[in-house]
Amino acid sequence: MTEIAQRARLFVGSYAGLFAILAIRFDATWLRWACIVLAVLGVALMAWVVFVVPGQMGAEPITAASVEDAGSDVAGYLATYLLPFLTVAEPGIRDVVAYALFLGISGLIYVRSEMTQINPTLYVLGRQVVKLTTDQGWTGYVVARGAIHVDDVVRSVPMNEQVRVQVRDDRTQHA
């Protein structure tokens, strides 16, 4: 699967909560069900990342040389969560198209920016996404089980070139 497709999966998972809120807000049955399906799909995708991927793939150790915080991107991300509160309960076709366009643009920005690092669904599942550079030069995102510090050795499995998932390691140590 391509890098963009993998990030798109993270995008759907990230907005599972937003789709759930939209499902509550909409009165139209088909819209409500569409949002419910997307919300469930998002949670399922993130559950797959958290619980299935680490058990399937072979793990490898990396040493964190730098870890970046996503603080400056959070505000921009949270702004997208205002969408459900700006919608009407029974939108017309043009409203729905406008909402879909908004989500499409948000998704495009999400997969092409540092917003990949922000994922409320993963937080709910007890994980967080950190941007990490290894001592050997790899830079990407790690779906981490907790805080990662510089010089930590992290056991992870690859999802793709840019995203890894940390696996349980009782031997985690400072190098």
Add this chain to the structure above:
Amino acid sequence: MPKSKITVEKPTNADDLTLVVGQVSGKKLKGFRLSIHGEVASALRDACVATVDQLNGRTELAYKWDISYDPNLQFLGIADALLTIPSVDQGASTPHTTQPQQVVETDPQARLILDSASSLPLLPASELKKRTFLFYAAVVGNDPNNRTSFVSRWNPYSTTLCGRILTLYGRVSAMSLNRF
């Protein structure tokens, strides 16, 4: 027979494994890591254990350029530090009063690739059939700064074919490049 000086610890199930390939691109050697299923990692780990067993059952001979040896009973060993030093000039006419230490010239890029195994670019599985690789290696260990590399010259695509992993590793001599 003298005991081997080289000791390679057997990989255990707790040791992580990275599958690496090296590809010649122009005058450079590029390294890639491959995403592998846990069961493939386990099978490769078993193959590494078998290779270590084979090495431990043989006698080490110090490498010399003109040495002859029995590959069924012996293997050639050389200290880690001597692998990246340029080779001595075999045609030098100056007589040596003492025997110079034999060194082996190796490509330092290969060492860098193996040292940074888990940080290499990820190569999609679909690319394996399209490219030709100079070597592949199973890099084993949990400490990124102290891992053992089992190197062979085969296209790793063949290792993923059912029933060939152990045969391939059983035939080749693994060379551990780290921390002898």
